[in-house]
Amino acid sequence: MSGWTVFFIILLVLGIIVSNLLLLKQTAKMKIPEDVIKKVAERRKKEEELERQNEQQNKKPTDK
DSSP, X not given: OOHHHHHHHHHHHXXXXXXXXXXXXXXXTOOOOHHHHHXXXXXXXXXXXXXXXXXXXXXXXXXX
């Protein structure tokens, strides 16, 4: 490979890394709407209940 090709590849990779870091920084400042937070909390609660039910069904008589 010639020097220019290597230079271009390195420049391209650095550009992708920098752009991804800037995008990550920008999205970290975004606020999540309250309705989304409530839906996530409800879904998490339902999943925990299902896990508890599955654990109770899968218990062996010797389990405490």
